Amino acid sequence: MSQPGPPAMPRHVAVIMDGNGRWAERRGQPRSDGHRAGVESVRQVVRAASDLGIGWLTLYAFSTENWNRPKAEVDLLMKLPEEYFEQELPEVIERRCRIRTIGRRDRLPPSVRRSLEDAMTRTQDGTGMQLVFALSYGGRGEIVEAVRRIVRDHEVGRIDVDSLDEKLFTSYLDEPELPDVDLLIRTGGESRVSNFLLWQIAYAELHVSECMWPDFGRAQLEAALADFQGRERRFGQTSAQVRSTRGKS
Numbered sequence: 001m002s003q004p005g006p007p008a009m010p011r012h013v014a015v016i017m018d019g020n021g022r023w024a025e026r027r028g029q030p031r032s033d034g035h036r037a038g039v040e041s042v043r044q045v046v047r048a049a050s051d052l053g054i055g056w057l058t059l060y061a062f063s064t065e066n067w068n069r070p071k072a073e074v075d076l077l078m079k080l081p082e083e084y085f086e087q088e089l090p091e092v093i094e095r096r097c098r099i100r101t102i103g104r105r106d107r108l109p110p111s112v113r114r115s116l117e118d119a120m121t122r123t124q125d126g127t128g129m130q131l132v133f134a135l136s137y138g139g140r141g142e143i144v145e146a147v148r149r150i151v152r153d154h155e156v157g158r159i160d161v162d163s164l165d166e167k168l169f170t171s172y173l174d175e176p177e178l179p180d181v182d183l184l185i186r187t188g189g190e191s192r193v194s195n196f197l198l199w200q201i202a203y204a205e206l207h208v209s210e211c212m213w214p215d216f217g218r219a220q221l222e223a224a225l226a227d228f229q230g231r232e233r234r235f236g237q238t239s240a241q242v243r244s245t246r247g248k249s
């Protein structure tokens with residue numbers, strides 16, 4: 001976990017990219033236009049975050065609950081990752097970003113799975129920004145899945161109950177290396193978490209942007225980072241404690 005005190009740049013920024021449908025509906029356009037415009041925002045924000053030296057960027061692209069949307073909308077949303085990777089992979093590789101995913105990959109159509117796996121393989125040596133797509137992802141499902149793996153390992157004697165602590169538990173999550181979230185951004189103006197990274201956001205700073213996701217770009221990301229840098233992260237301590245620690249370091 002990060003140290004108390006004035007936050008520098010967040011190490012891990014996670015984004016709930018919400019508001020595509022409303023953005024389109026306000027223009028009298030189909031929701032699909034909003035999702036397409038949203039891909040352009042992904043491009044801009046990935047570029048900006050990588051330029052700004054963000055270590056980890058996790059983007060919530062499709063939740064387990066989103067499977068309950070009308071089939072036509074789900075079908076469209078399932079086309080977008082392939083299109084994104086097709087267009088952006090050369091730049092992502094040039095930036096030395098590494099693509100990772102969290103979520104139920106087994107529920108994705110085979111073509112989406114293939115394009116994700118291809119993108120992960122082709123970027124696996126990337127030492128720059130770690131770009132994580134949460135696809136078919138739900139926080140509770142991820143935790144239950146981790147418990148399942150832990151029980152299995154316990155059954156075969158690989159771990160004992162007393163060794164189970166937060167660090168070991170984290171190693172059973174979808175992406176064990178994913179650090180705690182420092183800054184959680186939600187666009188679209190609503191203040192909820194929608195089953196995103198429930199374990200990893202324990203001490204995240206929250207930033208809700210009124211911007212619909214297709215209107216979110218570099219300037220809005222910079223505003224969210226400035227908001228973050230103005231916070232005092234106390235991690236349960238008092239403000240006086242945090243300030244005295246800061247004076248010593």
Ligand code: IPE
Nearest residue numbers: 017018019020021022061062
């Ligand atoms: C976010 O935009 C994209 C996904 C959830 C896949 P929405 O489609 O939820 O847009 P709103 O919230 O209906 O405006």
Ligand code: IPE
Nearest residue numbers: 016017018060061062063194
């Ligand atoms: C959260 O947005 C999921 C993604 C951005 C992928 P939703 O639009 O699905 O969330 P709710 O339903 O408003 O909580």
Ligand code: MG
Nearest residue numbers: 018019020188
């Ligand atoms: Mg929404």
